[in-house]
Amino acid sequence: MALSKEEIFEKVQEALVEALGVDDDEVTEEATLVGDLGAESIDFLDIVFKLEKAFSIQIPREELSPEDILTDSNFVQDGIVTTEGIAELKNRMPWANLDTFAQNPRVQDFGNLLTVGDLVGYVSSKTE
Amino acid sequence: MRWFWIDRFTEFVSGECTKGIKNVTMDEEVVDGYWPDYPILPSTLIIEGMAQLGGILVAEYHQFEKQVVLAKVGKASFLKPARNGDQLQYTVTLDSMQDLGATVNAVSHCDGELQAEVDLMFAFLEEGRFTDGPLFGSGDLRTMLRMMNFFSVAVDSQGNDVGEYRALRDEVA
Numbered sequence: 001m002a003l004s005k006e007e008i009f010e011k012v013q014e015a016l017v018e019a020l021g022v023d024d025d026e027v028t029e030e031a032t033l034v035g036d037l038g039a040e041s042i043d044f045l046d047i048v049f050k051l052e053k054a055f056s057i058q059i060p061r062e063e064l065s066p067e068d069i070l071t072d073s074n075f076v077q078d079g080i081v082t083t084e085g086i087a088e089l090k091n092r093m094p095w096a097n098l099d100t101f102a103q104n105p106r107v108q109d110f111g112n113l114l115t116v117g118d119l120v121g122y123v124s125s126k127t128e
Numbered sequence: 129m130r131w132f133w134i135d136r137f138t139e140f141v142s143g144e145c146t147k148g149i150k151n152v153t154m155d156e157e158v159v160d161g162y163w164p165d166y167p168i169l170p171s172t173l174i175i176e177g178m179a180q181l182g183g184i185l186v187a188e189y190h191q192f193e194k195q196v197v198l199a200k201v202g203k204a205s206f207l208k209p210a211r212n213g214d215q216l217q218y219t220v221t222l223d224s225m226q227d228l229g230a231t232v233n234a235v236s237h238c239d240g241e242l243q244a245e246v247d248l249m250f251a252f253l254e255e256g257r258f259t260d261g262p263l264f265g266s267g268d269l270r271t272m273l274r275m276m277n278f279f280s281v282a283v284d285s286q287g288n289d290v291g292e293y294r295a296l297r298d299e300v301a
Contacts, residue, residue: 018202042199045229046249053224061228 003127008055009120015050016116019043029117037116051119057126064114064122066092070107081105095121132272133177134218137184140282142290145221146185148276150177154212169210171244175201178234178246182220184278186230186250189222192295195253195263199229202247214238228252270296 003011013027020037033039039047048059062068066089069075075085086102096118101110139147152169154160159167179198187196210216216236223231229251236244253263264272273279273296282290 042251045251046200046202049224049226049229049231049249052226 003055005120005124008123008127009116011054012051012116012119012123015047015054016119019046019050027116029115029120031116032112033114033116033119034112047119051123055123055127057123059126063092070110076107079107081107081110093118093122095125097121131176132180132276133173134180134276136277137181137273137281138217138277140185140188140278142282142284143189143222143225144285145219146181147217147219148177148181150174150210150216150218152210152212152214152216159212167212169214169216171204171206171210174206174210174216174236174244175204175246175248177216178218178220178232178236179248181218182232182234182248183250184273185220185222185232186225188282188290188293189225189230190252192269192293196230196250197253197263198248199251200249202231202249204244204246206244208238208241208243210236210238210243216243223247267296267298270298 009029013024016022016027016033016037017024020033020039020043022037026037031037033044033047044065048061048064051057052059069085069088069092070081072085075082075088081089081101086098086105089096089101090098096114098113101113134148134150137146137148139145150169152159152167154167156169158173159169162168162170183196183198187194190196216238218234218236220232220234223233229249231247231249234244234246234248235242236246270293279290284290
């Protein structure tokens with residue numbers, strides 16, 4: 001049974017509130033996990049656990065965290081992701097909105113740009 | 129280093145749950161010294177005891193081949209203080225097991241009443257990341273488990289004795 005976007009959002013919101021200790025109203029679609037909600041690397045493990053449990057899905061690490069692309073010299077030069085790299089990222093993560101990142105695609109910024117909306121999009125793609 | 133925050137395993141079912149006890153005694157420096165003139169086992173060390181039980185539950189699931197560390201305390205609530213002379217009974221249940229870590233739910237009872245509830249998350253250290261070798265000295269983990277009665281109570285999910293663990297054998301020089 002496919003869940004509606006609203007149902008997915010609510011469950012993602014609940015998982016983030018529990019994992020990050022933030023309030024409901026801070027978890028908006030546009031909020032970034034790292035910048036706005038204060039997520040640290042260990043929190044991502046917790047978030048993955050909670051999402052896997054809430055939606056009965058498996059979340060392979062590279063789907064949310066494309067480190068292999070971000071460390072590939074074919075796709076990254078001088079800390080900036082190349083056009084091919086952006087295309088590769090879009091291919092790997094079609095559910096994510098990478099437009100903002102693409103404007104200034106510094107590798108170090110990548111982790112900071114993931115939003116709640118991106119997570120909802122990801123879960124949606126896994127539960128269709 | 130002496131860092132024992134449970135006294136004994138009382139039950140252990142591989143992959144499911146484990147129970148242990150912690151006796152709170154006046155002679156422990158931390159019980160006597162934490163709050164002057166008010167002996168109490170600090171709640172942080174109750175969490176540590178639960179983490180020792182839970183960490184072993186998680187590590188044993190992987191035959192002690194993975195390096196398990198406490199990564200996060202999800203929730204922790206303490207309903208009453210743990211006083212000198214109390215015996216705390218911890219019950220830790222496996223909640224979820226994934227590639228990179230695991231979560232457990234733990235409770236503490238004293239005199240039949242709920243004393244604390246804690247959710248814990250463990251992570252598995254990757255080879256070569258954060259550590260260059262085992263977390264325990266050769267044979268130390270096995271000795272600790274033996275002293276805590278682990279091998280006398282540990283069974284698998286069918287109720288059979290657990291066998292030997294290759295990873296716990298002394299390293300051969």
